[in-house]
Amino acid sequence: MNTDAWDTAMRKKQADPAGWEGAAKDEEAALLGRVAAEEKDAFEALYRLYSPRLQRFVRGVTKQPALVEEILDDTMMVVWRKAYTFNHSSKVSTWILAIAYRQSLKALKRLGQLHDTEPYEPMDASAPGPDDALQQQEVRKHLDDALAALSPEQRAVMELTYYFGYACRDIAQIMGCPVDTVKTRMFYARRKLKASLASQREAI
Amino acid sequence: MNGRVIKFEGSVHAEADRLLPWYVNDTLDEDERQQVEQHLVECLHCQQEVAWLRNVQEEFAAQAERDDVSPKLQQLHRRMERRRRVSPTSPVWQRRERRLAWLVALQAAVILGLGLSLLSQQHVPYRTLSAPGDKGALLVVVFNAQAREAQMRELVRESGARIVGGPTAQGAYVLRVPDAREAAARKLLAASPQVTLVEDLSSGGNP
Numbered sequence: 001m002n003t004d005a006w007d008t009a010m011r012k013k014q015a016d017p018a019g020w021e022g023a024a025k026d027e028e029a030a031l032l033g034r035v036a037a038e039e040k041d042a043f044e045a046l047y048r049l050y051s052p053r054l055q056r057f058v059r060g061v062t063k064q065p066a067l068v069e070e071i072l073d074d075t076m077m078v079v080w081r082k083a084y085t086f087n088h089s090s091k092v093s094t095w096i097l098a099i100a101y102r103q104s105l106k107a108l109k110r111l112g113q114l115h116d117t118e119p120y121e122p123m124d125a126s127a128p129g130p131d132d133a134l135q136q137q138e139v140r141k142h143l144d145d146a147l148a149a150l151s152p153e154q155r156a157v158m159e160l161t162y163y164f165g166y167a168c169r170d171i172a173q174i175m176g177c178p179v180d181t182v183k184t185r186m187f188y189a190r191r192k193l194k195a196s197l198a199s200q201r202e203a204i
Numbered sequence: 205m206n207g208r209v210i211k212f213e214g215s216v217h218a219e220a221d222r223l224l225p226w227y228v229n230d231t232l233d234e235d236e237r238q239q240v241e242q243h244l245v246e247c248l249h250c251q252q253e254v255a256w257l258r259n260v261q262e263e264f265a266a267q268a269e270r271d272d273v274s275p276k277l278q279q280l281h282r283r284m285e286r287r288r289r290v291s292p293t294s295p296v297w298q299r300r301e302r303r304l305a306w307l308v309a310l311q312a313a314v315i316l317g318l319g320l321s322l323l324s325q326q327h328v329p330y331r332t333l334s335a336p337g338d339k340g341a342l343l344v345v346v347f348n349a350q351a352r353e354a355q356m357r358e359l360v361r362e363s364g365a366r367i368v369g370g371p372t373a374q375g376a377y378v379l380r381v382p383d384a385r386e387a388a389a390r391k392l393l394a395a396s397p398q399v400t401l402v403e404d405l406s407s408g409g410n411p
Contacts, residue, residue, distance in 0.1 A: 041372070044371065049353075052353065056268075140263055140266075143260065143263045161225050162225075162261045162264035162265075163267070165231065166231065167232075186222075190257075
């Protein structure tokens with residue numbers, strides 16, 4: 001599995017995870033400070049810097065393309081209004097993603113697509129494993145569809161881990177929950193993803 | 205959320221298994237990483253799980269590369285610009301307004317540049333021998349409206365510059381380049397199709 005392409009991808013990701021840590025943290029905090037001082041240019045710069053990542057994250061969590069722009073705008077409006085409350089105890093990126101996550105859940109709730117409690121899921125929902133080559137193919141072809149079977153919370157954990165490359169404790173901070181809850185959501189997400197990929201395999 | 209939380213204590217396998225997703229994205233603490241690697245040596249199930257998770261991560265990485273957000277960025281920018289405009293105007297006035305705005309933007313950049321150089325003169329009474337200091341040429345750069353953020357970032361990095369001002373309403377940035385790299389940076393920026401204008405503020409606005 002450790003192909004050259006994979007190693008290259010990992011090196012790139014570690015150096016610059018999804019373009020995320022490229023800008024220095026201090027610069028982002030300074031930019032947010034200027035937003036707190038109601039400097040519109042700074043807000044525009046922050047908007048440009050974050051909107052691609054927020055669009056991706058919101059789309060990944062909600063699976064509702066039609067909602068993305070509205071949630072992005074709502075998120076950035078909260079950033080504009082609440083920038084003065086940023087207290088440097090977290091990274092700017094996790095602070096903004098936490099807002100985007102809450103706005104995403106809020107929008108889904110308005111649509112009636114979010115339950116107050118996550119549904120109970122049996123522990124033995126794991127799917128039988130196919131061989132490696134088949135796995136790779138089906139992940140490539142069906143990951144998007146399979147992710148749709150997950151809950152928004154589970155999708156958020158997958159996105160933050162694999163698209164954005166965050167550590168478990170950062171994800172807990174973004175989602176406002178204990179680290180064990182993140183691990184539990186990932187546990188179910190993995191199994192549901194496998195089951196969903198397996199069902200697509202059987203359907204073919 | 206009120207979802208059930210699974211307690212993972214008690215089994216070495218379960219402990220390692222719950223950490224695999226972050227072993228794969230390489231964000232575990234050193235202790236946790238060692239714990240997972242020791243278990244991986246003897247657990248075929250976890251080895252297969254790592255292989256599967258790597259497939260998943262690889263697909264997310266491929267999506268990251270495929271994500272071309274520039275059309276959406278441009279669309280958003282147009283929306284922001286529309287909001288900024290106070291009233292609808294005639295095409296003639298819009299052209300004049302664009303010229304005026306462009307002049308104002310340039311003027312603002314020059315003032316910003318002068319302000320910055322004044323500030324740096326006032327605030328550097330002490331400098332260590334090894335620190336490079338904050339000197340260098342100031343360039344006003346306007347990127348093509350179609351230029352993507354990644355391309356802009358790459359150009360700024362390649363030219364050894366730092367963004368010290370902008371973007372103005374018309375998209376002009378002020379870059380600071382070390383004196384030694386100024387000519388090369390200006391050449392590189394001017395040659396790029398993503399750049400529509402490069403001007404050197406330090407030498408009185410020579411293009």
